[in-house]
Amino acid sequence: MGQNTENNPAITLPFLGLDRLRMETDGEGVTTLVAAKGCPLSCRYCLNKEILSGEVPVRAITPEQLFRMVRIDDLYFRATRGGVVFGGGESLLHARFIRAFSAIVPGDWRILAETCLNVPQELMQIALPAVDTWIVDIKDMNPEIYRAYTGQDNAQVIANLKLLAEAGRCGDVTIRVPLIPSFNTEEDRRRSVEAVGKIGPFTKFDLFSYKVR
Numbered sequence: 001m002g003q004n005t006e007n008n009p010a011i012t013l014p015f016l017g018l019d020r021l022r023m024e025t026d027g028e029g030v031t032t033l034v035a036a037k038g039c040p041l042s043c044r045y046c047l048n049k050e051i052l053s054g055e056v057p058v059r060a061i062t063p064e065q066l067f068r069m070v071r072i073d074d075l076y077f078r079a080t081r082g083g084v085v086f087g088g089g090e091s092l093l094h095a096r097f098i099r100a101f102s103a104i105v106p107g108d109w110r111i112l113a114e115t116c117l118n119v120p121q122e123l124m125q126i127a128l129p130a131v132d133t134w135i136v137d138i139k140d141m142n143p144e145i146y147r148a149y150t151g152q153d154n155a156q157v158i159a160n161l162k163l164l165a166e167a168g169r170c171g172d173v174t175i176r177v178p179l180i181p182s183f184n185t186e187e188d189r190r191r192s193v194e195a196v197g198k199i200g201p202f203t204k205f206d207l208f209s210y211k212v213r
């Protein structure tokens with residue numbers, strides 16, 4: 001156990017909900033997904049539009065409150081090398097919360113972050129010691145495809161992949177490389193994998209297709 005943040009109302013999470021007892025969805029182990037509001041991107045096929053809209057009701061919770069909510073699965077986490085997955089929206093917008101949460105949970109829980117990596121490096125540096133496993137959806141490494149699909153630039157994503165490589169964390173990262181109907185092709189995807197490989201020795205790639213509603 002580490003610092004107590006109960007008296008620090010600045011460190012809270014705009015909490016949307018939990019998804020418990022996920023089996024090997026994020027690699028090894030049983031996990032609980034924690035969904036929180038906020039994302040810097042506007043992906044065309046986003047399944048979580050309500051997360052991006054300002055209308056969905058959220059409540060702000062502290063790291064201690066989240067710990068009390070998820071510790072019911074402590075034995076599962078420990079027995080399977082599972083833990084807590086921060087998702088969203090964009091989990092790393094809440095890097096300070098993740099850091100504070102990691103300091104109060106048992107050391108053998110894994111902390112995972114689902115992320116697009118399109119966040120300032122300051123947030124990466126805060127999250128780096130706290131996150132054990134990174135699940136990175138790069139969309140597409142081609143800046144034009146990325147902008148067309150997300151409305152944003154991917155320079156920050158590339159900088160943060162370099163940061164993870166320089167920190168020696170490539171082995172802790174799964175790179176998700178989607179086929180995005182009407183936006184990229186199998187050839188684009190192959191180029192994305194190649195481009196990531198030039199940044200660092202990333203070896204775990206998850207190739208999949210977005211489902212379009």
Ligand code: SF4
Nearest residue numbers: 039041042043046089
């Ligand atoms: S990164 Fe995820 S949550 Fe954010 S807009 Fe894209 S699909 Fe939606």
